[in-house]
Amino acid sequence: AQTVTQSQPEMSVQEAETVTLSCTYDTSESDYYLFWYKQPPSRQMILVIRQEAYKQQNATENRFSVNFQKAAKSFSLKISDSQLGDAAMYFCAYRSAWGSQGNLIFGKGTKLSVKP
């Protein structure tokens, strides 16, 4: 079975600085998707960024980028120029590329605080 581990329960960053959130996962599959979701106090899960395992190039979305190390099974999220609105819970998630189901497997999350 696949597992996702986020080893940082809480992180803090100064506004305008850069922060990196860590995620490791375990799988025997070769093809899969990885995601970072943001969950503000409103509770709605918001997709931040996604990575296809077969792509070597790291995904980027504006201030958000990932460092995907397939051999190490590591998938970290870098947030540049942090903003107050970035404060939230961040969840790393895995999804198999096989089959038609595609339920997500989440880590326990990292609570990010942004200091003004």
Add this chain to the structure above:
Amino acid sequence: GAGVSQSPRYKVAKRGQDVALRCDPISGHVSLFWYQQALGQGPEFLTYFQNEAQLDKSGLPSDRFFAERPEGSVSTLKIQRTQQEDSAVYLCASSLGEGRIDQPQHFGDGTRLSIL
């Protein structure tokens, strides 16, 4: 509406009561997922529908949990004889599905269930 709608937003019930949680997915979305998110944890998969067919219910924690999607759109998650350990946020997500494994899941705001 354009997004996934869940109701009620909050539900308080006494132990032993039955509850029903509703999810209205994005129109045209074939796949529907239910997740349970305990306090301070990441969401955990409960069950999956493709149209009206419940293809996976392996995540349902006990036979007190029952989900349905009779017409392939709105889904209801029912919990019978509620217990305190059922207290959690219940998230619903939908996606285009039908083998489009790379389609993102769109989440609702969740229902926070508190069992007294």
